[in-house]
Amino acid sequence: MQILVFDGVEEQDVIGPVAVLGHAGHQGGQVEVTLVMPGAPGEVVGTFGTRFAVSATWNPTNGDVLIVPGGGYGMKDGPGVHALIKDKALLRDLGRAHRSGVLVAGVCTGVMVLSAAGLTEGRPCTTHHLAKADLAAQQAQVIDARVVDDGDLVTSAGVTSGLDLALWLVTRELGSAVAVGAEAVLEYEQRGAVWRRS
Structure with a gap:
């Protein structure tokens, strides 16, 4: 699994899934x-100044799962997701990754980057509560849930819901026994029901 990081990334959106x-x-x-x-x-330097040393370049068609965190959505001219939204090459690469069979997951306002890449149009998804109106305006079907699983697109709501997204991915891809074991060590249990297309 790969986690895409960038200047202005919300630290919890990264560290939560890494820990899980x-x-x-x-x-x-x-x-x-x-x-x-x-x-x-x-x-890269996170929203609150945490420095992440990143030794790998993202290859859009490499890996089976890509997690895109959020960060900096309230600062349109600063570092964070708005810089990614303006990066046409990155948006094309997200589309290429998705079309190649990579499961794409968005945490918090990272979902807005997926929306800019055209991955959420007409599809059930969620994001941070402060960005839900923007997501709906971009033709997504916004669901009020912490985690929304629409097959090859999995999204989560704000900040701490990255823990829930990662626990759901573990359950889905590795089995409930592994997820329960991770929950026991973390002393954190997945919150809320996962919305999943039937």
Whole structure:
């Protein structure tokens, strides 16, 4: 699984899934987590100043799951998701990843990047409550749930819901026993029902 990081990324959107997936690996799940970034490897600085050393460049057709976190949605001219939304090459690469069979997941306002790439149009999804009106205006079917699973597109609501998204991905891809083991170590249980297309 890959997590796309960038300047202005919300730290919890990254660390929550990293912790869940790491503990899932310790519970016997076959999972490898890699932080990736567009362009050359290097360092990114999160919303609150945390520095992430990233040693891998994102290859859109490499890997089976891509998680896109949010961050900086309230600062249109600063670092964060708005810079990604303006990056036409990155948006094309997100579409290419999705078409190649990569399961694409969005945490918080990372879902707005997926929307800009055309991945949410007409599809059930969710995002941070402060961005839901924007997501609906971009023709998404906004669902009031912490995690929305629409097959090859999985989205979650704001910030801490990244924990729930990651636990759901573990349940879905690695089994409930691995997820329960990760929950026990984390002392955190997935919140809310997952909305899933029937």
